[in-house]
Amino acid sequence: MTTITSPGQRYQQCFARLANEQQGAFIPFVTIGDPNAELSFSIIKSLIDNGADALELGIPFSDPSADGVTIQNAGKRALAAGINTDICIDILKKVREYSPETPIGLLLYGNLVFARGIEKFYQDMSDAGVDSVLIADLPIRESERFRQAALKANIAPIFIAPPNASDATLAKVAQYSQGYTYVLSRAGVTGVDAPQTVTPSSSLSTERLLDVLKTNQAAPAVIGFGISTPNQVKSALSTGASGAISGSAVVKIIENNLANEQQMLGSLGQFVQQMKAATMLN
Known part of the structure; x- marks a missing residue:
């Protein structure tokens, strides 16, 4: 395993x-343990094998307020299968052993961190090979304890740059985020049924966000929320972002193929290949 300093x-x-x-980065999201521990590991391996540049993984939670129905259902399936944080850690260790170089980020909710204890949570995740943690419901003004624990454990804290954020807020996001900066293409919750991520009207707002972040020397910007097609990946990268995250579209493939594991893995592989191909800039 690479020694992370x-x-x-x-x-x-x-x-x-x-x-x-x-190239830009293509980063798929799935919920760890969906639909069960064994198949979840196979799913994550398939994402890596078919071209994912990094991973964004969720730990299932009973009240995922930032997520749309598709990812909520993924969490429900994982919880129904008995998945908890300890099992997620076991899966993460296997993923890190399988792919020593792939960046692994977590997107989760603050109660999961509190339940384990802030410092213990970050140290356990570091021991499992996690590179970054984004807490979806953590206001940046209340983040100091979490940031300190993350940095102590050699984990990059990630913060969200929301649309229409003030320059002062974006400066804080740039200051505190390490690894990458999560740029929201729009307000609301996750989901493939939401409006298109980067439209002519929204791209100006996104480009403004990216300009302010760049001025503040932010970590590379990655656009998320509603990215579900190769064209949306290309549009996201055309704004100057370094990558694109796709979550609900990936999780929907799992949901649609629960009765056929091989078809599920094959469809996931094809999707990742198509989305990765859209990141070629030359």
Whole structure:
């Protein structure tokens, strides 16, 4: 396994390699343990094998307020299968062993951190090979304890740059985020049924966000929420972002193929290949 000496080091290496190869990053999201522990590991391996540049993984939670129905249902399936944080850690360790270089980020809710104890949570995740943690319901003004614990454990804290954020807020996001910066393409919850991520009207707002973040020397910007097609990946990268995250569209493939594991893994592989191909900039 690569020895990580600074928070976000795997992200830095990943983005540098992609920039050299004139590519953006494609980062799929799935919920750990959906629909069960064994198949979840196979799903994550399939994402890696078919071209995912990094991973964004969720820990199932009973009240996922930032998520739409598709990801809510993924969490319900995982919880019904008995998945808890300890099992998620076991899966994460297997993923890290399988792919020593792939950046692994977590997107989760604050109660999961509190339940384990802030410092213990971050240290346990570091021991499992996690590179970054984004807490969806953590206001940046209340983040100091979490940031300190993350950095102590050599984990990159990630914060969200929301649409229409003030320059002052974006400066804080740039200051505190390491590894990458999560840029929301729109307000609301996750979901493939939401409006298109980057439209002519929204791209101006996104480009403003990216300009302010760049001025403040932010970590590479990755656009998320509603990315479900290769064209949306291309549009996201055309704004100047370094990558795109797709969650609900990936999870929907799992949901639609619960009765056929091989078809599920095959469809996931095809989707990741198509989305990755859209990140080629030359």
